[in-house]
Amino acid sequence: MYPGHLVDVPGFRVGHAQNRDWGTGVTVILPPEGATGGVDVRGGAPGSRETDLLRPENQVSQVHAVVLSGGSAFGLESASGVMNELAAQGLGLETGFAKVPIVCSAVLYDLGLGQVKWPNMAMGREALLYASSEDASQGNIGAGTGCSVGKIAGMERAMKSGLGQASLRLGDLVVSCLVAVNAVGDIRDPEKGNLPVAGLLGPNGEQGSTMDFLLDGERGADLLGKNTTIGCIATNSRLDKAGALKVCQMGHDGLARAIEPVHTLFDGDSLFCLASNQVDAEPNLVGILGAKVLQRAIVNAGESAEEAYGLKSHSSL
Template sequence: MIEKFLIGHAENEGKDTGVTVILAPEGAVGGVSVRGAAPGTRETDLLRPMNSVQHANAVVLSGGSAFGLEASCGVMDYLREKNIGYQAGKHRVPIVAGAVLFDMDYGKFDFPDKQLGYRACEAATCDNSQQGNVGAGVGATIGKVMGPDFASKGGLGISTIQIDNGVEITAIIAVNAFGDIYNEKNQWIAGVRHPEGKNAKELLLEGTHHDMSGQNTTIGCILTNALLTKEQANKLADIAHDGFALAINPVHTEFDGDTLFALASGEKECSFLSLSTACVEVVRKAIVQGIPKT
């Protein structure tokens, strides 16, 4: 696991919803790419190449739909107490970006609030490889083409790849997709539970689907110790969506708000072509690993 980043999770008491926090206490060059048509996000504009802030201090992946954006306020409080952030006049302002997924039909109504975001920061470590029903993945479901009653359980996946010169890249993905999940051989592994075994793509081509507007979304973050410019970090996040397309079908629908962040700590020089190739595979693997084994 990449040492300059800390990963923490927190869930509500009933484990109906949760939040995953990625902290970069020393700051990291950030990027973002939003592909779905129904996103819920925070501070994505600050990560665009044309804007002045160069480093982010945290990315928050949260359940709770738009309500879950409140969790980022707890992360702000935690970082402010540590005097971490962008120097603005006499004050340090933590740069905290985030995205949310819809999980409010999974259990009782709840959302990650300010306190839960703070708790996730307190739990953050540099060697946290927890996955499955944890953090932002606890309320996630997949394969919702026929509605929630025919969906399967989603979750949070983490995967790491090492390439030349000690460069590492890690993907952390909360899988809450409208579509089904496929393995590296393009074989269906999880998703809609149709009585006749049809998959989401087949049902959509037949014109069959349930209205799940804004009730999905796969969100995640790419972490690397590579030296990247802000433009490259944004491009990396953009290319990483190919990993979504390899593992989720259909993907980037009008019912999803698929969002990927990228954070680079800048310790190792690296071929961007090699890094961007690895990022696609690490995202694909993280998505598959986030699905609970049945």
């Protein structure tokens, strides 16, 4: 496991809620007041809320929460629970008539595990109320509860994945990441010779390879819209929306290093960036570190996951 967690960036809080019988959950990331947000959506089957607002040419730059949820498009409802609770706490963008919390969200597909139910407003609110500046959760929790990887040959040869976190510090600059890995591809560790962590199993239950499966010309399962890796890079750097977008774009390099293949039409890969604007740092450096912590968080998601819903995990192999 690589060290660090998203809350290593001062002022950030993270909370989770899940229903293990349903096989799904929610993770809420709360930045300090005045945090700048950015997002870059790369996969072909995304589900999201308030992502257009973060485009550099649009007006609002401050984000009050990022919600990562299971449940496919149904899970977007959980962000409404977060929004309502933040409003009840008096937080949000002042419009003259009401404070409107800016809550951005991305969802992943986990409806095939557990009961066919999904996160709702109550689960989103619960995750927010559990938010802590000391969160170190990884594995089968929050948005990682129903995550799986290596699904090209169907769920019977997939493996359990989950939620991962990691961070890096360079002087006063801190860059961290939290990610829920639900990819069609495999997790590999680029810092250990591309060593397989979790992914497609071979016909006899041994560690396999999605790339080898595809290169051998085998026919894959119908996975359209049923996979996604969603995450958030956090930093104490000063960034405007254009800088936050660049960090997201560079951060996707971390997905490409640790997930093989990635950004397919089957995936909805979405990456947020939240900057608390406390430390001067060159955006390229933040992006480079962001890609590094993301690839480490992805590996941690695979290594920390526990066997569940009939799926083997890294530890069970």
